[in-house]
Amino acid sequence: MSALLEVRGLTKRFGGLTAVHDLDFEVREGEILGVIGPNGAGKSTTFNLIAGTYAATAGDVRFAGEPILGLAPHRIAARGVMRTFQHNRPFAGMPVIDNVLVGAHTRFGATLWSVVLGRSRAEEARRRERAAELVQFVGLGELARADVTTLSFGQGRLLEIARALAGEPRLILFDEPAAGLTAAECARLAEIIRGIAARSIAVLLIEHDMHFLLPLAHRVVVLNFGAKIADGLPAEVRTHPAVMDAYLGSHAAH
Amino acid sequence: MKSENPLALRATPLIRGAGAFIVLAGAAFFMGDYHNDVYRKLLLWVTLALGYNFLFGVCGQVAFSHFAFYGIGAYSIVIFLFQLHLPFPLAAICGIALCIAFALAVAIPSTRLEGFYLALVTLALGQLFIVVLNEGGTVTGGTGGIANYRLPEIYGLRLRGPWYTAVIALLVVATYAVLVRLDRSWFGRACRAVRDNPEAAAAMGVDVARTKVIAFTLTSVLAGIGGMVYAFVDNTVNPPIFGIENAFLLLFMVIVGGAGRHAGAVIGAVLLFLLPFWLSPLVGHHHALVFGVLVVAAILLEPRGLIGIYDRVADRYKGSPSR
Known part of the structure; x- marks a missing residue:
């Protein structure tokens, strides 16, 4: 398996604070890579650097061999890297299905001119059908026409996923997807993420909750104080002394 | 669909x-x-x-x-x-x-x-x-x-x-x-x-x-x-x-009718355009005051405008949410 996303020497300083320091890792085609670490480890910063929300101080991020660091978020999305938000960010004025269709924005071929002339209806219908399938896939089938403001928090998270999938990504970035979900919702979420990987879409999962992440991820990168302290298979990472130290405090490691 | x-x-x-x-x-x-x-x-x-x-x-x-x-x-x-x-x-x-x-x-x-x-x-x-x-x-x-x-x-x-x-x-x-x-x-x-x-x-x-x-x-x-x-x-x-007064009137029309809805814009424009014709015999040139009250009422009572009221009535009869 070749590397789809390569992160090399990624560094981010906020004034005197180094949030991410010389980070290296890669996400391979079709795999679920988990990035874990305690609060303040630099997970969210790493996420925002890859997604284009923050500008990096140094380093290189390549997607499918092309450099993407420094590109605006919408250009990164257009390359095939979609994301979800930890705090759901729906488009409140639209029904569920239209929210998902916004995710497909970069996949529309019709020009404004052909829209005005009414020649884009076939494409619109086709995309709408595809969006309906994705709504079904995440389990919101009955709510396709519903107002997004009526969704529960957990349903909102599922909408985030359907919306990201609509962009036909090769890689999805999940920002703490299990945060705020019930145990049942977490189980359902894990099943959906496995389903996404089964569609040979690579997954980068930033997650605080080890119990959610370890059974799900194919490989895990552990961060602490902005640096990588361990990586490997979930089973290896679980018993790694530095990880136990970071998560449970220095007493537990000895 | x-x-x-x-x-x-x-x-x-x-x-x-x-x-x-x-x-x-x-x-x-x-x-x-x-x-x-x-x-x-x-x-x-x-x-x-x-x-x-x-x-x-x-x-x-x-x-x-x-x-x-x-x-x-x-x-x-x-x-x-x-x-x-x-x-x-x-x-x-x-x-x-x-x-x-x-x-x-x-x-x-x-x-x-x-x-x-x-x-x-x-x-x-x-x-x-x-x-x-x-x-x-x-x-x-x-x-x-x-x-x-x-x-x-x-x-x-x-x-x-x-x-x-x-x-x-x-x-x-x-x-x-x-x-x-x-x-x-x-x-x-x-x-x-x-x-x-x-x-x-x-x-x-x-x-x-x-x-x-x-x-x-x-x-x-x-x-x-x-x-x-x-x-x-x-x-x-x-x-x-082409002055600012009319630009504000346009804003009022859209808000009163229901911002974001084409039908709302039509309703708002028709209503606020015709209102002075009905009001002038009653209140003279004070119809601007009535506009002000209407806009404040729309924002406070029904932020979705008149079309929002229509939606609610329609929903009650159809029993399904419409866009």
Whole structure:
């Protein structure tokens, strides 16, 4: 398996604070890579650097061999890297299905001119059908026409996923997807993420909750104080002394 | 979404549009000169409200330049035709080009900053435009504006009376069709996404700045085209019509009708345009006060406007949420 996303020497300083320091890792085609670490480890910063929300101080991020660091978020999305938000960010004025269709924005071929002339209806219908399938896939089938403001928090998270999938990504970035979900919702979420990987879409999962992440991820990168302290298979990472130290405090490691 | 027979799907909007045009244009032939004049202005207000609703309601841009662009359209067609003696099609194209140039000049620097800034810039443009008109000497005719011209013959035809009203009816229907099509496309969704959550829109691949600039330019050009049509309604153009007061009235129309909804814009425009005719005999020139109360009431009681009230009533009967 070749590397789809390569992160090399990624560094981010906020004034005197180094949030991410010389980070290296890669996400391979079709795999679920988990990035874990305690609060303040630099997970969210790493996420925002890859997604284009923050500008990096140094380093290189390549997607499918092309450099993407420094590109605006919408250009990164257009390359095939979609994301979800930890705090759901729906488009409140639209029904569920239209929210998902916004995710497909970069996949529309019709020009404004052909829209005005009414020649884009076939494409619109086709995309709408595809969006309906994705709504079904995440389990919101009955709510396709519903107002997004009526969704529960957990349903909102599922909408985030359907919306990201609509962009036909090769890689999805999940920002703490299990945060705020019930145990049942977490189980359902894990099943959906496995389903996404089964569609040979690579997954980068930033997650605080080890119990959610370890059974799900194919490989895990552990961060602490902005640096990588361990990586490997979930089973290896679980018993790694530095990880136990970071998560449970220095007493537990000895 | 079940698609019916494709032929029916294609014919329906066209037939509906043609039907609306026939009704709107046909009505003019049953009216006298005075009512034709009122009716033409009503249709122009509806056109402006539809465009402004797309900008303010759908795209979430608070701009006060809509009437300035209406004025740029009106003045430019008159100046190009009667002072530069350009042929009609060329004058129209130059007028549109001028609107595009002004719209881009305003939109490109302002979208880099937040919404409040656009409001200020467009407010300034609106005021500046009036100053330029007043101080424009022989080009704009100063405070008195330009008068004593009439619609030239186009292909040997001179449209007048209810026939010119039919042109305005065509403008309303075409504006409505264009805006509804845009709204129901990837572009309309991108505009709404930018309005609702710009950061999430960007993450979905929407170029936020570009979307804003296109929406602003497009609706400004529509206002400019409306202005070109207006120039031959009164056969005079003068500064007060294109002032800030009317820009605010347009905002009120969209809010009272229901921002973000085409039908709401139509209802708001019709209601607030006709209201002074009903109110003037009762309260004289204090109808502005009634407008103020209406807008405050709409914001407090039903932020979705009159169309929101209609939705709730319709939901109660249908029992299903509608858009």
